[in-house]
Amino acid sequence: MKTKTESKKKTLNDYWSSYSTIVILVLMVAVFSALKPKAFLSTNNYVKIIEQSSITILLACGEFFGIILGGIDLSVSSVMALSGVVCAKLMVAGWPPVLAVLVGIILFGAVVGAINGLLINVTKLPPFIITLGTQSIFRGITYILSDARSVSGISTGFTKLVGGKIGGVVPMPIVISLVVALILIFFTMKTRAGRNIYALGGNSTSAYFAGITTNRHQLLCFVIAGICASLAGMVNIARLGSAEPNAGTGYETYAIAAVIIGGTSFFGGQGVIWKVVIGGLIIGVINNGLNMVGLSSYYQQIAMGVLIILAVTLDRFFGASKNK
Amino acid sequence: MISLVEMRNITKKFPGVTALSGVNFDVQPGEVHILLGENGAGKSTLMKMLSGAYEPTEGVMVANGKEFPRFTPRISQENGISIIYQELSVINEISIQENIFVGKLLTKSFAGMKTIDNKAMKQRTIEVLNEIGLKRSPNTPVEQLSISEKQMVEIAKAVAFDAKVIIMDEPTSSLTREEINQLFEIIERLKKQDKGIVFISHKLEEVLAIGDRVSVLKDGQYMGTYPISEMDEDKLVKLMVGREIKGTYLQDPEKDYGNEVIFEVNNLTRKDKYVEDISFKLKKGEILGFSGLVGAGRTELMEAIYGAAPVSSGEITLYGEKLHIKQPHDALKSGIALVTENRRETGFAPFFSIKHNLIQAKYLKESKFGGITGLISPKMEEVVSKEQRKAMQIKCYSINQIITELSGGNQQKVILGRWMASSPRLIIFDEPTKGIDVGTKSEIYKLMRKLAEDGIGVLVVSSELPELLSTCDRIIVFNGGKSRGEFLSTEAGEEELVLAATTS
Numbered sequence: 001m002k003t004k005t006e007s008k009k010k011t012l013n014d015y016w017s018s019y020s021t022i023v024i025l026v027l028m029v030a031v032f033s034a035l036k037p038k039a040f041l042s043t044n045n046y047v048k049i050i051e052q053s054s055i056t057i058l059l060a061c062g063e064f065f066g067i068i069l070g071g072i073d074l075s076v077s078s079v080m081a082l083s084g085v086v087c088a089k090l091m092v093a094g095w096p097p098v099l100a101v102l103v104g105i106i107l108f109g110a111v112v113g114a115i116n117g118l119l120i121n122v123t124k125l126p127p128f129i130i131t132l133g134t135q136s137i138f139r140g141i142t143y144i145l146s147d148a149r150s151v152s153g154i155s156t157g158f159t160k161l162v163g164g165k166i167g168g169v170v171p172m173p174i175v176i177s178l179v180v181a182l183i184l185i186f187f188t189m190k191t192r193a194g195r196n197i198y199a200l201g202g203n204s205t206s207a208y209f210a211g212i213t214t215n216r217h218q219l220l221c222f223v224i225a226g227i228c229a230s231l232a233g234m235v236n237i238a239r240l241g242s243a244e245p246n247a248g249t250g251y252e253t254y255a256i257a258a259v260i261i262g263g264t265s266f267f268g269g270q271g272v273i274w275k276v277v278i279g280g281l282i283i284g285v286i287n288n289g290l291n292m293v294g295l296s297s298y299y300q301q302i303a304m305g306v307l308i309i310l311a312v313t314l315d316r317f318f319g320a321s322k323n324k
Numbered sequence: 325m326i327s328l329v330e331m332r333n334i335t336k337k338f339p340g341v342t343a344l345s346g347v348n349f350d351v352q353p354g355e356v357h358i359l360l361g362e363n364g365a366g367k368s369t370l371m372k373m374l375s376g377a378y379e380p381t382e383g384v385m386v387a388n389g390k391e392f393p394r395f396t397p398r399i400s401q402e403n404g405i406s407i408i409y410q411e412l413s414v415i416n417e418i419s420i421q422e423n424i425f426v427g428k429l430l431t432k433s434f435a436g437m438k439t440i441d442n443k444a445m446k447q448r449t450i451e452v453l454n455e456i457g458l459k460r461s462p463n464t465p466v467e468q469l470s471i472s473e474k475q476m477v478e479i480a481k482a483v484a485f486d487a488k489v490i491i492m493d494e495p496t497s498s499l500t501r502e503e504i505n506q507l508f509e510i511i512e513r514l515k516k517q518d519k520g521i522v523f524i525s526h527k528l529e530e531v532l533a534i535g536d537r538v539s540v541l542k543d544g545q546y547m548g549t550y551p552i553s554e555m556d557e558d559k560l561v562k563l564m565v566g567r568e569i570k571g572t573y574l575q576d577p578e579k580d581y582g583n584e585v586i587f588e589v590n591n592l593t594r595k596d597k598y599v600e601d602i603s604f605k606l607k608k609g610e611i612l613g614f615s616g617l618v619g620a621g622r623t624e625l626m627e628a629i630y631g632a633a634p635v636s637s638g639e640i641t642l643y644g645e646k647l648h649i650k651q652p653h654d655a656l657k658s659g660i661a662l663v664t665e666n667r668r669e670t671g672f673a674p675f676f677s678i679k680h681n682l683i684q685a686k687y688l689k690e691s692k693f694g695g696i697t698g699l700i701s702p703k704m705e706e707v708v709s710k711e712q713r714k715a716m717q718i719k720c721y722s723i724n725q726i727i728t729e730l731s732g733g734n735q736q737k738v739i740l741g742r743w744m745a746s747s748p749r750l751i752i753f754d755e756p757t758k759g760i761d762v763g764t765k766s767e768i769y770k771l772m773r774k775l776a777e778d779g780i781g782v783l784v785v786s787s788e789l790p791e792l793l794s795t796c797d798r799i800i801v802f803n804g805g806k807s808r809g810e811f812l813s814t815e816a817g818e819e820e821l822v823l824a825a826t827t828s
Contacts, residue, residue: 192687193696199673199684209632209670210684210742211656213694220696269675 017315021262021278024311028282032289039292047171053284054173055080055232059251060258060280061177061184061273062228065221067259068201070268071127073222075116076229076255077248078138083108083230085142088151088243097158105230112138113226117219127222135252142245152242162238173235177277180231184224185273197221202269257304258283261311282307326389327352328489328520329374329405334383336369341721343369347383347546349539351489351520356511358531358552359524361541362564362733362761367524370541371491374522375407376400404488408478410497410759414466421449421462424481452480456510472503479510490514491522496530497759500617508534526761528557540564561762581607581797587750587781589629592638598624599805602638606750611772611782613796613813615789616825621805622785623665626752630662631655642750642781656689659749663739663756665785671739672727679709679723681738685746712741717767733764740771750781757791769795789821801825 016023032040039045059076066073087104091097112134119130165171188194200207200217208214232251237243262279264271283304290300330350336343344366351357361367372378373385376397385392387403395405414423425445432441449462458476466474475495482490496504511521511534525531531538531552538555540547540563547563587606593599599621606612614622627633629640631649640647642658649655655662664670672681683705688695709723716737720730727738736756743751753772757765772795776782786792792799793813801808801824808824 190700192691192698192700195680195684195687195700196695199676202673202675203669206668206670206672206674209630209652209662209664210673211653211688211695213651213653213696216694216696 017263020311020314021275021282024261024307025278025282025285028285028289032285032292036289036292040289045288045292047174049284049288050174050281051171052288053280054171054177055235055248056251056254056258056283057177057277057280058180058228058232058235059248059255060262060276061181062225062232063252063255063259064184064262064264064271064273064276065197065224066127066131067256067264067266068197068268068271069127069218069221070201070204070266071120072131072256073116073127073225074131074252075112075135075138076225076232077251078135078142079109079112079226079229080233080236080251081243081245081247081249082112082138082142082145082233084233084237084243084247085146085151085245087230087234088154088237089145091155091158092151092153097155097161101158101162101234104234105227109227109230109233110223111226112230113223114219116226117222120222121215121218139249146243146245148245150242150244154237154241154243159238159241162234163241173239176231176235180228181273181277184228187224188273193217193220198269200269254280254283254304257308260308263311263315266312327386328388329403330386331370331373331380332384332386334370334373334380334385336366336373336378337381342544344541344544345546347539347541348549350386351522353488353518353520354515355536356515356521356523356534358535358538359522359541360526360531360538360560360564362543362763365541365564365761366544367541368493371407371493371522371524374400374405374489374491404486405491406482406485406487406489407491408475408482408493408495410494412471412474412478414474414477416467417465419463419465420453420458420460420469420477420480421445423466423477424449424452424484428485448484449480452484455483456480456513457506470503472499472506475499475507476510479514483514487519489520489522491524493524494526494759495523496525496527498618504530526759528560528762531560532557564762579609579797581609584608586643586779587783588639588641590639590641592625592628592640593636594624594628595634595636597805598633599628602807604800604807604810606781606783608779608781609776610797611776611784611795613792613799614783614785614802615787615792615799615821616802616808618787620802620825622802623754624805625802626662626754626783626785629655630660630752632662653688653694656685656746659747661685661743661746661748661751663736663743663751663753665755665758667732667735667739672735672742674728676727677724678713678718678720678727678730678738679705681727682709682712682723682741682745685742689746708745709741712738712745715744716741716771733760736760736768737764740768748780750783751775752783752785754785755787756784757786757788765791792821 059080062076063073083104086108087100090100090103116131116134119134120127123130162172166175188197196207196212196217199210200212200214204214236247258279259271259276260266261282262271262275264276286303286307287300290303327350332348334347335345347370349370359367359370369378373380374395376395376399379394385395387395387399392399415426430441430444431438432444446462453460453462456476456479458473458480460469460473466477469477479490495507499507514521523534532555535552537549537551538560539549540560542564584607585605586608590603592602602625604612614625616622624633628635631651631654640649642660647658649658673684686708687698691698713720713723718737718741719734727735730738756768760768772782772784784792784796793816796813799811799813799816799821801811801821803825811821
């Protein structure tokens with residue numbers, strides 16, 4: 001019984017479960033590079049893909065915390081629009097951009113996320129139900145606040161900084177989403193709260209009996225989701241130059257897709273942020289690549305749907321044989 | 325006589341571990357063949373080869389005289405092998421009849437179509453229920469049945485489809501004494517019908533009472549097969565663990581623990597009234613046991629102390645400090661640990677490694693704001709988990725193994741180690757040896773005694789009277805959510821305790 005083979009030989013399955021998302025990304029890039037070498041294979045295009053993916057990545061990083069609990073957050077897209085409109089309104093009203101951004105994020109990101117978390121804690125209803133409700137509520141508030149019109153007149157200093165490029169090369173949205181991803185990678189891998197969240201997602205009852213403050217950690221997860229969504233809102237209004245009340249409609253699907261393609265278990269407790277980032281990039285590559293090939297966005301939707309089902313099926317197939 | 329099934333010279337290797345080596349096992353018609361061994365000895369692995377879930381690395385499988393390199397689930401089924409697992413697989417929402425025929429509905433031809441033959445199924449169900457002596461109507465929903473009756477439904481399921489070999493994995497672990505006697509009667513009946521029974525159990529008296537032959541496994545090694553008539557408890561234990569566990573009575577009847585009370589509960593009542601007006605004191609150095617039937621309020625009391633259930637009135641004092649516990653986290657912070665009855669549901673973190681499970685409580689106790697502050701310390705994790713692995717004698721090939729890969733006894737040790745790493749002042753054990761083998765049991769008893777000697781409070785809830793009598797100094801008997809008396813375990817007899825637990 002006490003044979004000491006600490007380093008078990010890795011099987012194909014182990015490699016697959018570790019690197020499946022990267023393999024998918026590389027395959028996608030390879031396919032599009034072969035189809036449209038000139039347009040697709042350029043540094044400019046790569047930068048563009050990552051920039052276009054940055055909002056998906058930000059939303060997905062937040063969505064991850066809903067799904068890791070074995071739940072979901074359907075309200076991220078509405079929170080994105082709401083905090084965008086609030087932030088724009090504040091700037092138009094003459095607030096300094098820094099203050100507007102801080103208030104936009106902290107008030108309408110963290111607090112809105114906390115509302116989700118508190119509602120779930122108090123009602124004990126599934127996150128799906130609560131966030132389905134708040135998705136609609138937050139979107140409604142966004143329309144009322146903005147009179148259902150786009151809010152323009154945002155300070156150009158803000159749009160140039162947040163929507164622009166550092167040194168004319170690296171787009172700021174990329175920097176923001178990567179910094180957020182890095183902070184969250186650190187949070188999930190290196191902090192005790194992060195560890196507790198995995199335990200909570202794996203089995204909430206045993207986590208409770210082990211002494212984890214389940215309500216508090218759940219709240220924390222939804223606050224993070226809210227902050228990420230409002231950051232996505234900032235980036236979005238900076239790129240567009242105005243705040244649209246219907247911004248991000250349906251984006252929660254992209255966010256959930258990125259998390260799932262990134263190998264996160266839909267039942268909670270298993271998953272990592274860096275793969276979610278790759279998942280977001282994969283969606284960006286599909287959209288960009290199909291565009292280049294000349295297919296409409298309707299085909300992009302089909303492709304994304306196929307990929308979600310395929311990625312999870314492959315995970316199941318390889319993951320399942322591991323348990324036998 | 326031809327064996328119903330036979331396994332010759334079976335070896336099973338997993339990466340890094342040889343789970344079984346050179347095991348011979350066969351089942352004759354009309355016998356009860358006991359499979360005995362500690363947790364992790366390889367009993368489940370062996371049975372999984374009979375059911376077709378595992379392939380032997382070496383060896384031959386034989387069914388009805390035909391040799392196979394391995395059984396598939398199909399071969400297993402065709403040869404009438406049926407397993408009744410410890411965790412019953414009946415479906416609560418449907419009736420007994422539907423449970424028996426689930427997935428194998430009987431059909432008849434009606435107007436040229438295949439339709440369900442309810443009449444034939446009802447007929448067969450009545451026959452089978454009569455055969456095994458379960459006095460229930462076939463239409464009774466299974467959720468209305470007791471655990472032992474549910475088990476009988478599982479047996480009925482096997483009998484209904486002419487199972488020749490019925491494997492029972494620790495069938496008595498959640499049964500009362502009376503129900504065990506009933507089960508034994510059923511087994512006797514099945515024997516008369518020339519069925520072969522494989523009976524897996526840790527309880528030696530049962531093994532001796534019901535078995536015809538016994539095969540013993542120890543750490544994956546085959547220790548031989550013997551007629552029960554040549555065996556007694558001591559011999560069996562010796563084969564199982566290679567050492568004699570005699571006189572596990574660890575308490576000293578002469579010992580005077582003085583008057584230092586370390587833990588005190590006064591007039592505790594739960595909001596839902598599952599526990600009413602409970603008071604007791606725990607002196608330094610002693611172990612206090614809680615006896616009673618399942619549902620008498622023992623587990624419910626411990627949940628209330630631990631903050632997992634709301635309390636309406638009462639006081640809890642630990643080392644002179646009045647505690648206000650609203651949730652398990654508060655209990656953990658005050659130094660109270662609860663080793664729960666269900667390891668899988670309320671015990672460990674399922675996707676975590678042994679190491680990450682071991683460090684959990686220490687992290688939570690040392691963090692602030694409800695355990696959310698602080699960073700991971702890989703170095704401390706390594707040190708603490710190696711320490712606990714050694715102290716608890718956890719059998720594993722790496723502390724980075726996922727906890728679900730371990731046997732039940734080793735999982736229990738990990739949970740204990742997790743609490744020990746957080747330096748608790750009071751540990752509550754709820755059925756600490758449920759589903760755990762004799763060897764690990766005595767290790768856990770010794771550990772409890774040592775904890776008490778070191779000044780840590782120990783409370784034990786158990787349904788096994790010998791366990792309480794041999795480990796505790798005093799025993800409080802519960803009945804209907806209330807305390808029905810307190811006994812010194814060196815003076816009390818089993819009969820006295822049972823009487824207090826069953827009469828009001």
